[in-house]
Amino acid sequence: MALAPINDPQQLRAWLAAAAARDAKAFRSLYDATSPKLFGYALRILHKRELAEEVLQESFVSIWNSARSYQSQLAAPMTWMAAIVRNKALDALRRVDGTLEIDVDTFDSTILNALHDPGATPIEALQISSDAKALAYCMSMLEGLHRQVIGMAFYHDLSHSEVAQQMAIPIGTVKTWIRRSLERLKTCLAKGERP
Template sequence: MTEHSQDFDYQAALAACASKERHGLHALYEQEGGRLLGVVMRIVRDHALAEDIVHDALINIWLRADSFDPARGSARGWIYTVARNLALNTVRNRGRELGLDQGGVEALDARLSYEHWQQNRAESSWADHGQRVEHCLDQLEPERRSCILHAYIDGCTHHEIAERMDAPLGTVKAWIRRSLLALRECMT
């Protein structure tokens, strides 16, 4: 594995994958394979399973690279989203087998999102992004900001947030949905 390079062109590598040029996938693996494995390991906590998920993620990236839309986010973010979603789906499926409730899966998802953000915020693009997020959060009404922070920082389920905020569940869900839309608009 190579060290993370600020100069690596993720979008070009995805374009090569979309054109079925193997060097694109190889370059992505060399650039991000180890970090993808680390992210997936934190989610599934099983090395062999994490390796399988990274392998499956790379296959999905290869097969779906033409669906990447740079208007919706960065190429590197898209790659991590593919791997992370596969890992979370695996946890969800195993959770059903183990009887894990949806609230537990939602809390795990929120906690892992925050851990991923913490791990990557040192990068300049993440630092800039973090400042923009902070600015956009400050634009929300206090109760809506609290709902977002409880969900994505504390890892609370909608039910737990409703209890903490002493608000109806439907209201909390609406606040979160509307706040996410406002954040998305503010970030663009």
């Protein structure tokens, strides 16, 4: 069976509508056409193949069960399915870490390790760009919850309301913390502060 291109939203909508009517064959076609891209998306968030595979499976179960609630006027099919994958991936991160922070893999473990490793060789130190090292240092200077909010908003691409929901804090607090944290990062980077 030839796969429809992922960028054919009409076909994806048709498969979703058929899946809502419990058409397993259409759902299989939807899976075949979209799972490679959605798996890649989960892998970028999780950085672990086993977790990404688990999240993909959970996501498609959710897509099957929620297909009736898909509203084409609100989101393209891939956008809707990617949101499900992202939410499942973030849930998986919380299960693994107990909290959702900037995980070391996402922020670049080389940079963070170099910040805390005074014994790094000159070659290792040269491999880290000065801008990346400065940003990592300035991020490390933020308060823990502020760093977490910035990480969720910018590294995990969550909206302010999603961050507020994930952290169980008011959206106004999230906006204030993000604004203040960005100001602190800007000031830190402008001063050229280094570890």
